[in-house]
Each structure stands twice: as structure tokens, then as C-alpha cells.
Amino acid sequence: xxxxxxxxxxxxxxxxxxxxxxxxxxxxxxxxxxxxFIRAMHRGDAVLIYHSACAQPxxxxxxxxxxxxxxxxxxxxxxxxxxxxxxxxxxxRWTLVDVxxxxxxxxxxxxxxxxxxxxxxxxxxxxxxxxxxxxxxxDKQWDAILALE
DNA sequence: GCCAACGTTGGC
DNA sequence: GCCAACGTTGGC
Numbered sequence: 446x447x448x449x450x451x452x453x454x455x456x457x458x459x460x461x462x463x464x465x466x467x468x469x470x471x472x473x474x475x476x477x478x479x480x481x482f483i484r485a486m487h488r489g490d491a492v493l494i495y496h497s498a499c500a501q502p503x504x505x506x507x508x509x510x511x512x513x514x515x516x517x518x519x520x521x522x523x524x525x526x527x528x529x530x531x532x533x534x535x536x537x538r539w540t541l542v543d544v545x546x547x548x549x550x551x552x553x554x555x556x557x558x559x560x561x562x563x564x565x566x567x568x569x570x571x572x573x574x575x576x577x578x579x580x581x582x583x584d585k586q587w588d589a590i591l592a593l594e
Numbered sequence: 595g596c597c598a599a600c601g602t603t604g605g606c
Numbered sequence: 607g608c609c610a611a612c613g614t615t616g617g618c
Contacts, residue, residue: 576616
């Protein structure tokens with residue numbers, strides 16, 4: 446089983462929204478590196494849900510991958526913000542997985558706290574200029590973050 | 595709202 | 607294939 450971190454803007458879709466929805470197709474990822482990570486996912490993989498672009502950026506909850514990778518239907522929908530006119534149905538450019546709620550954390554583990562952790566090795570979340578919305582998390586990183594809860 | 599970082603686009 | 611312009615992300 447692999448572990449991942451997936452960002453969401455809580456003003457648009459928060460951990461509480463995921464809790465209410467139970468399972469959500471994680472559509473709209475339009476970055477090739479993030480897409481490639483999605484394509485490497487398997488059902489049952491563990492996910493940290495991270496709140497970005499908000500007052501308190503940090504890890505807010507846990508989820509799991511609930512489907513195999515599959516084409517993101519919004520790429521074919523001209524009314525969608527995520528429409529991609531260049532993507533062909535025979536060879537879809539963008540991929541999603543379904544994400545299932547597991548639990549909220551008792552509190553948000555903030556980015557500042559995560560940055561203060563040492564010995565975690567390379568971590569895309571805390572790299573300078575970090576903009577990846579889907580990224581891998583090592584077991585050590587996962588354990589160290591959740592130990593802060 | 596600002597702005598640094600960085601990915602993408604498109605002219606050449 | 608270079609690189610300037612532009613758009614987006616996301617912390618602050």
C-alpha cells in the first residue's frame with residue numbers, strides 16, 4: 446500500500462465536505478506530475494487530506510483511494526472549469542481516482558508544524574515553491590505527521 | 595490582496 | 607529548442 450497527500454481548498458471542498466459526501470471523484474487535477482502520481486495509485490492506498498489556500502494550511506483528515514485510476518470526465522465537459530478541448534476520448538489526458546473519507550484529525554496539523562519536523566527526507570510538501578496538489582508520502586513522513594495529532 | 599515560484603504557451 | 611509572457615498556486 447502506498448501513501449499520498451492530496452490538497453484541497455477548504456473554501457471549495459473541505460474535509461467536512463468529504464465527510465458528508467463519503468466518496469468523491471477527485472476531479473480537476475491538471476498538472477502532469479500530479480496526474481502521474483494519480484495514475485500510480487491503487488484502491489486502498491492511504492491519503493492525507495491537506496487544506497491549502499486558507500487561514501490554517503495543514504493536514505485535516507485521512508482518506509483512502511476508493512477506485513482505480515480512470516479518466517476524469519470533466520475534461521470532456523465544455524461547461525466545466527476543467528474542460529480540456531485538446532484531450533481525446535480515445536486517449537484521455539487527465540485521470541482521477543475516487544477518494545473515500547476515513548476520519549477527521551482531532552485538530553489540523555499545520556504546515557508550520559510539519560516544516561519543523563526533521564529527518565523526513567525529501568518531501569514535496571515542504572520543498573521550496575511547492576505547488577504539487579498530489580504527492581507521495583513515505584511511511585516515516587506519515588507516522589511523524591500523525592504523531593503530532 | 596500581494597507576490598514568489600514555477601508550469602505552460604507560443605512566437606521565432 | 608529557446609525564452610519571454612502569461613497564468614496559476616498557495617503562503618503570508
